[in-house]
Amino acid sequence: MSLVDPIYQVPNDLRDFAEKSVERAHKAFEAFAGAAQKALSSTTDLPIVSPGAKDVGVKALSFAEANVNAAFDLAQKLVKAKDPQQVFQLQAEYVKSQLATLQDQTKELGAAIQRSTTINS
Template identity: 70%
Template sequence: MVESIYQIPTEVRDFAEKSVEQARKAFEGFAGAAQKALDTSGEVPFGLPNAKDVSVKALSFAEANVNAAFDLAQKLVHARDPQEVFKLQSEFVQAQLKAIQEQTKELGATFQRPTTKS
């Protein structure tokens, strides 16, 4: 069997893995602060119906999409060869396109839902 020329030193992989984890934690802090701000604020301005619901849903979609990108980065750090990198990237793009289609439908439905005031 031929050795892969795609050998990345362990130190580089470790550094990349730690960097991805640090970025994920930083984003989680940001997302948590944004969620807290939405939870403690009143209705989102501009008088748009369901604006707060749309904002909360959009934030949750953004979190899911960024977490998917972090998951991809984590997998790429451990990829054994360029073929695996291309496979992982292709799977990610396909999954994200599907997710974005679903998210768009869900946001549209939330926007069109009649508001109910208590």
């Protein structure tokens, strides 16, 4: 006997499709992020880009990647959720975790910006 309410059951084909869609989107993002990292690393040859600015850019890109990866992790978990309660629990955990992460990232990025303006002054 299943404890999952049949009204909330997602057909396996739809669940498989959603899982594959999340995986494809994640791979596409990884390709984009790789290209962005490559472009950012090529700025070292440009005399108008200071090392401090490059550090800020690298840090910002790293944070963006981490945040998008966290969202993809959530999406993969949501696709596998058994019922609405689990969906709400996963979402609440994600929001709580991301708020703490964003707060830390903001502090770290602010410090990097401060260092880059101090170096360039």
